[in-house]
Amino acid sequence: MHDFAVVGCGPPGARFARRAAEEGYDVVAFEKGRVGEPLACSGHVSTDVWGFTGPDARDELFQNRVRGARFHVAGAAENGDSGRNGNADERARKGGPQFDAEDSHPFYKDETVSNVIDRVGLDRHLADLARDAGADVRERHTVTGVDEYEDRVELTVKSPEGTETVAAKMVAGADGPRSRVRDELGLPEPGELLHGVLGFDPAPDHQDFVDVHLSAPRFFAWRIPRGDAGVEYGLAAPPGDGVRDLFEELQAGYGVELENRCSGAIPIGPPETVTSRRGFLLGDAAAQTKPFTGGGILYGMTAADHAVERIDPDWPPTLADYESAWRDDLSREIRLGHLLRRAYSLPEPVQRLGLGALSGEIGVHMDRPTSLFSREQLKAWLTS
Ligand SMILES: Cc1cc2nc3c(=O)[nH]c(=O)nc-3n(C[C@H](O)[C@H](O)[C@H](O)COP(=O)(O)OP(=O)(O)OC[C@H]3O[C@@H](n4cnc5c(N)ncnc54)[C@H](O)[C@@H]3O)c2cc1C
Structure with a gap:
């Protein structure tokens, strides 16, 4: 009998499989397709990601560095000279789409805030690390039933x-x-599932700012320059809120034809419990995501580390230790993330006022909204 059976080989599953195997446990991991496929993620992560990878991963997976975000209350289409003009090369020469200065609120650091990475490559890399550690990773194996x-x-x-x-x-x-x-x-569902869509323009773009449009209901649309890999456009919102139409509007606003469209669900709001008698959830299954961005790669892998540190497969009461360890670490961040997300639904004039007042240099860590109250952030506000 195996110590652990892991279902799903995305970042949290692979991370858990690797670390549990390193601890000497017998681990088998099942992935229903090929690891990393199909893609449904931007791979926009804080630089902390490199703490979870092997030493040479950055050379292989890095696509672009980002040091800030321009927030726009309106969508690109409403911004006058918003990039409709000209082809992709022309726009790239001009430094990307142009926005009405009054509707462009930059938040930035002097240093790199985040990296855009090859997400399919990341999953493969993490699965290889799990295999190297001794986990038995089996692709094209679908788990259809679990009995406890x-x-x-x-x-x-x-x-x-x-x-x-x-x-x-x-x-x-x-x-x-x-x-x-x-x-x-029989574990409860996450609070909410958003519908996220992505599409790509192959024209290279090495800008170090992403664009965020608060033009989608209760969430946002985005533009992420991915270096030589082109530009990604995306949007997420509650399902049924005309996500596809809004995505068409985003594309039309930027005047781009997008390729390789894909979509996926983004769980927001962890359920009350993510552990059962002999089972536990990790990553998106447990909605270990940031409510204000939908990002889950880092939270999922962080929770996987807590699981390895706490859970003894021979002693089920340790599942409760995992439950409290990951919540102690991430609950405050998630709660504050929910509050930040509420700002996406404020009336536009209030959003403009707030963004105008707060924009400028920031000291916030993108995975830790509680760092809004850090000395670094206070310094940034006082000096801006
Ligand atoms: C449009 C979009 C953009 C996003 N952008 C970002 C971003 O920029 N940064 C970020 O941090 N996060 C982002 N996310 C969220 C991020 O993709 C997830 O938080 C992350 O993938 C969670 O990993 P996971 O392994 O829990 O889930 P998944 O990545 O969904 O992986 C689950 C795995 O389990 C496998 N599986 C499912 N069922 C079975 C089964 N029955 N048997 C065997 N295998 C199974 C699947 O094939 C899959 O490989 C985005 C999500 C979306 C939808």
């Missing part, structure tokens, strides 16, 4: 070779926002 018993869990696993039953002392559900494991264990 007093002393073990049994997984039904389908693969091209057939269907098998795999026993483990514990199961980690790292199978994303629509987690099957969560359902099978």
Whole structure:
């Protein structure tokens, strides 16, 4: 019997598999497709990501550095000379789309705030690290059932070779926002699932600012320069709020034709519990995401580390230790993230006023909204 069976090999699942194997546990991980595919993520992360990778990962995965964000209350289409004019090269020569200065509120640091990385490559890299540590990572293996018993869990696993039953002392559900494991264990759903869409313009863009448009209901649209990999346009909002139409408007506003469109769900608001008798959730399955950006790569891997440190597969009461450890670390950040997100729904004049008053140099860490109250942020406000 395995110590841990991990379902899903995104960043949190792979991170857990790697670290648990390094601790000497017998780990098997199942990934329903090929690791990293299909892509449904911007891969825009704080530089902390490099603390979770191998030493040479940056050379392989890095696409662009970002040191700030321009916030716009309106969408690009409403901004007059917003990039409609000219082709991609022309816009790139001009330094990207132009915005009405009154509707462009920059927040920035002098140094790098975040990196844009190859997300498919990141997943593959993390899965390789898990394999190197001794975890048995099996691609094209879909978990279709989980049964919990007093002393073990049994997984039904389908693969091209057939269907098998795999026993483990514990199961980690790292199978994303629509987690099957969560359902099978009878655990509650996240508070909300947003619908995120992405599309790409291949024209290279090395600017070090992203653009954020507060033009989508209760969330936002974005433009991320990805260096030689082109430019990504994206938008997320509650499903049913005309996400696709809004995305068309974003594309039209920038005057671009987008390729390789894809979409995915973004869970917001962790459920009350993410542990059962012999199972626990990690990453999007547990909605370990930032409510004000939807980003979950770093929170999911951070929670995976707490899981490895706390959970003893021979002693189920340690699941409660994991539950409190990740919440002690991330709950305050998530609560504050919810509050920040409320600003996206304020009336436009209030948004303009607030953005105008607060914009400028910042000292905030992008994964830690509580750093808004840090000495560094206070200094930035006082000197700007
Ligand atoms: C449009 C969009 C943009 C985003 N941009 C960012 C960003 O810039 N930065 C950031 O930090 N986060 C971003 N996110 C969020 C980020 O993608 C997730 O938080 C992150 O992928 C969570 O990882 P995960 O492994 O928990 O879930 P997933 O990445 O969804 O991985 C789950 C894995 O489990 C596998 N799986 C599912 N069911 C089964 C099964 N039954 N059996 C076996 N395997 C299974 C899936 O194939 C998948 O590989 C974005 C999300 C979206 C939708």
